[in-house]
Amino acid sequence: MSSPIAVKTLIVGSGPAGYTAAVYAARAMLEPVLLAGMQPGGQLTITSDVENWPGDSKVEGPALMERMSEHAAAMGAKIEYDVATSLDLSKRPFTAVCDSGAVYHAETVILATGAQARWLGLPSEEKLKGFGVSACATCDGFFFRDKEVAVIGGGNTAVEEALFLTRFAKKVTLIHRRDSLRAEKIMQDRLFKHPNVEVIWDHEAVEILGEPGEQGVTGLKLRQVKTGETRDLAVQGAFVAIGHAPASQLVEGQLETHLGGYVVVKPFSTETSVPGVFAAGDVTDHIYRQAVTSAGMGCMAALEAERFLSAEGE
Template identity: 55%
Template sequence: MTATHSTRMLILGSGPAGLSAAIYGARAGLAPIVVQGMQPGGQLTITTDVENYPGFRDVIQGPWLMEQMQAQAEHVGAQMMYDQIIDVDLSERPFRLKGDSGTLYYADSLVIATGAQAKWLGAEGEQLLQGKGVSACATCDGFFYRGKKVVVIGGGNTAVEEALYLTNHSHDVTLIHRRDSLRAEKILQQRLFAHPHIKVLWNQAVDRFVGGGDPEGLVGVDLIDTVTGHKSHIETDGAFVAIGHQPATELFVDKLPMDEGYLLVEKGTTRTAIPGVFAAGDVSDKVYRQAVTAAGMGCMAALDVEKFLAEADFEAVAAE
């Protein structure tokens, strides 16, 4: 028999946005259900040191922080489901979602907090050295490279912004781009070219991230010239892959308005175009993409849900 769950508040995703929404929703008496997805705890579970989440003087570990958030959410009454949503029907109320497990979820309100994954190059050594010199977030990890040599890979706005940001910590920043011109906005390009601590390597693609030392960390990057095929090597302490992000919104194509895959919300709120459907965290944020901003948006989503349900004139799918 198909398992079914009915809830006043369904949350997709168990990163900082989803779990913050769960904490606020549970404390508002909405008994939220959190569908955790394939990455319980979200992106912070694949990193180690976190130094910028408020409240902790000492360095904390990403997976530990997410365990604490989950424990807090469960403590106040949120229910976790180890499931991944594979189908969504938002055309009528209650909303109907189907999990990979076959379970059906009926919900009066929905918070989408499915995040956005960084795009990677797929080059040799990249995965192995993630968190050991290879990163996709300068704001998160730039601080660890104070006074060190870093490279940024990419040619769009993100890459240029990351390179400029990294000059706060490093006086030796190299932008590596596979073409001979950048896609970034002109104003950003001007700032980049004028910066005394940034140089650009044109027509270069990363062939391999090279590890070394004990414990192993990134020591350099093998490059290949995209025009001549010439191979070279550059020594570096850190490599930032900045080729964009992929929001996890495939389920909502043709159902909710998006901008480059990011869910659009009404300014200053988490409301999407469908009443009762809210979006929070990286899935609707192409600018900040931080744990604390995601958590803040999770809080906003829960408050928006609470207001929506209080004003709703339909019969609730589950008792509060």
């Protein structure tokens, strides 16, 4: 294990929250170190077109994250493409141990670990991951050119995935267990108007059919939620888009959480239950979950870290 590296502010996670925190922390002369994590840039790196980022009527998610990363580095933040495997918040300085063996002693920590895709929890789903089962259309859509695929879900993520897949797939079937979608109305309008999209209402996937290997996914077994009747749907790909869960495993049992793992912060603040530890972005936000609100929280976290250290004379 390496000798500990002392830092004023350690930012765990990237994405809009992490990168914005790095910009503001660097400008406050906190010499931040940002651990980019397993997916540098977060969920936006697997998003195709972003149409609600102020100043860009349309920008690709990976390009936006690259710009944010470059901005943070230009301000003086040190970005390490490493993964924090443990985080000890029991005493200051806080200790982070990384996959590379690097160890950081941090006076303040900004948690910006985001969220991860939820899965259905079916044994057949697990068996066929990588063989036609995916949670990322922008990652895997190309492999389904001229095939028929299904998207499972009813929120913004599901509709975005379905619309993206129409670029490649011959037909996209959206499966939703309710009789209406939760997605934004503008997204719903685009979906319903697309000639290659069909929606199956009031159904849930109870099994994914197929075998690992060259054959892969061959279909879905669907159950009508009101009658219990089942039917098979022939598809060659299944995309699960039922939301995300906060990536708060690092701080489980150390910070106060609620609603399935979201980190609790004080009202109008990013302060957590441990002084000197701040949380920003989707790891704490179960309401808005937008890039722009995550960025705003990243700004708040950096400013609050600077004020916390200033109050201690550091």
